[in-house]
Amino acid sequence: MTLSIAYLGPVGTYTETATLAYTQWLQETQGKDSILCPYPSIAQTLQAVATQEADFAVVPVENSTEGSVTITLDTLWQLEGLQIQKALVLPIHHCLLATVSSLEEIKTVYSHPQALAQCQKTLESRLPTVQLVPTASTAEALQSLKTEKNSGAIASSRASQLYNLPILISYLNDYPDNCTRFWVVGLETTTEGKYLSLGFSTPANEPGALVRPLAVFAQREINLTRIESRPTKRSLGEYLFFIDIEGSLTQSPVQAALEELPKYTEVLKIFGNYDVLSIQATGNNK
Amino acid sequence: MTLSIAYLGPVGTYTETATLAYTQWLQETQGKDSILCPYPSIAQTLQAVATQEADFAVVPVENSTEGSVTITLDTLWQLEGLQIQKALVLPIHHCLLATVSSLEEIKTVYSHPQALAQCQKTLESRLPTVQLVPTASTAEALQSLKTEKNSGAIASSRASQLYNLPILISYLNDYPDNCTRFWVVGLETTTEGKYLSLGFSTPANEPGALVRPLAVFAQREINLTRIESRPTKRSLGEYLFFIDIEGSLTQSPVQAALEELPKYTEVLKIFGNYDVLSIQATGNNK
Known part of the structure; x- marks a missing residue:
């Protein structure tokens, strides 16, 4: 079976380079063939997976200079059932x-x-x-x-x-260590890996409303590697939070934290438990 | 003396509408005249204040649908001495x-x-x-x-x-309560107001590195109204945090929190202590 992989096209984008590295890894480690399917927007790329038009989508998440790719976070929150299967980090040389x-x-x-x-x-x-x-x-x-x-x-x-x-x-970046992190997103539930990503909304306008869910992880010495806020879009000052932690669903401190977390959140979504694949700018994985 | 106010031009932008509301407020409450100076980018608008080309700049900070205006946060962090004098909230009808x-x-x-x-x-x-x-x-x-x-x-x-x-x-917004928050930025140090904005970097990769500075406010029942992360631009996974709290530098719990905060931060910048001015879409202040 050939896997179909959606990405922000056309050919020649950085997302295509990340996608090629992923398909090479799929071939080398699992013997799986895949074809690349370009889409005109990141939202359509993720929708292609949600509607089972594609098996996976490769989407940019954040860049070390410019920060989050907000459409990726917003779409992941809106669509149901999407799970991060893998993260890829690509050096970007403009x-x-x-x-x-x-x-x-x-x-x-x-x-x-x-x-x-x-x-x-x-x-x-x-x-x-x-x-x-x-x-x-x-x-x-x-x-x-x-x-x-x-x-x-x-x-x-x-x-x-x-x-x-x-x-x-040949070199136009403002910062030499310019990198972009991508996520490979699919429908399969992931339960193991070095990183866990989740998103939640909190009860509004309470002192400590945001600190309490974060403390659930800190108390258990679980490292928080990233936190990003996004508007709920309903009203100014209402936010969703996206966090990445170092940890796996197989570890009991992580399990305990996730059991306690719903006490302090309104809506909670687990986006996946995954490992990182480092890749070179040429599209070869290290 | 006529005040000069920098904004993202040309005439007809939403920032101009916010700026007009501010100049009207300056005229009505302080009897001050002002002229509007359009600039081609948000970064240049803020630089005009830093170099004393303009007295104030009006810049968008966040929108209820699309979130932060990251160039505003990044420029505020990079330039020295800028202080938020006032916040303005403008309903946006596209x-x-x-x-x-x-x-x-x-x-x-x-x-x-x-x-x-x-x-x-x-x-x-x-x-x-x-x-x-x-x-x-x-x-x-x-x-x-x-x-x-x-x-x-x-x-x-x-x-x-x-x-x-x-x-x-005549009405194109996806969400009816679409609003943008603007900041009026100047060089005068502000020490009183309903909101306090600050930014900090934290020691990297320690469990709880972000939770500790936030807990400083939560322990004193100080409400955190917003948290935003931005990349340091040096390396993927290193962040700056921008937070808004409800509180004034005249209040002792806020003073105590700000005394404790440097224990958990690397670089800490206070961006200002200010009130909010609500304005109607027509440019009149309520």
Whole structure:
């Protein structure tokens, strides 16, 4: 059986690189074949799994420079039954692709808003007068190079090869350790792994309403590696919380914490228990 | 003396509406005149105050549907000496502006990414096939209507009047209680008000590293109204935390909490102690 894997396309996005690393890992460790299915948005990628159009989705979760990819968290909360199967961490090295030969000729730079933000300071110092134009993906930004001579696009070196477009600046990141964490999401319930992700809402406007659920983990010396808040969308000042802990559902302190947690939360969702796969920028897993 | 107030322009943005409400309040309560100075980005708006080019900046902080405006938090953390003087809450009612007379004629919809996201579900159901194109502000989205007949722009009813552009759909929000919180930022140190905002980094990778600073407030029954994490940008998994509490620097439990807090934080910044001004969508303050 060939597995179908949904990702934010078209080919040449960083999500595709992460997805290729995952399919290689599936092939090497489990002997499973898979095909990649590009979708135009992250929400549609996750919906494809919820409706069983695809077996897995690979979605960006957070970047070390720009922070959370909020549409991923919001969609995971809204859809039922999705479970994180694996996390992938990909180093992100942005390049400036252009068909002109000097920086002075560039008037406009296109890219995904996250990529523009990750290169903001470099762009300000090296291309202070260009207009920055957001696009739906880094790969989509390349379309503009075909029709608009005095333009540049921020994308990966892989995208440069795939679309046969020259690299004008090979390193554009503001921060050298620029990495993005991705989640592989499926329908199978996961019960084992190094990390556990969950989301909850709390009773509003009570002193300590947020501290109490977090203390449930701290009291048991369970490390909280990430906390993110998102609006409930109903009313200003009402939030959902997404947390990642180091721990497995097979460990009794984690089990005890999860038994106590519903005392302090309104809605509680377990998003999965999973391991991390580190990958190189070329798409090979280490 | 006339005060200069920086905001994300051009005229017709929601930030301008919030800024007008603030200038009206300044006039009515303090008899002060002010002029509005539009800037092309939120970062430049805040920098104008830091460099004393402007007396105050009005910047969006969070929206009830889409969450934090991360560039505001990141810039506030990076610049020195900025203090929140006041919070403003503005109801946001998005309209679809277009020069064509039916929805079927619209091929592309332009707006700021936050506005596109706040109308996402409505757009999917009423305009499922249109292309969504992000712009630097809602007012800038209107430029496209001049050159591209089959386009629409999401902006305010005030923008429709200012630019003399017809409204095709007068209510486009996904959620009825769509509100944005703004901060008025200046250089004067604030020591009194209903809310206190602060930011801190914590020693990394220790169980309870985040819970301890939050418990400092919970133990004193001080209500935490918001918590937001942002990456330090150095390395994946390292965060800064921005919190808002209900309390004033004149209150002894707050003073005691702030004395204890540095035990559990690395860098700690107090962003200001301020009150909230509620405003109507028309720009009049209640």
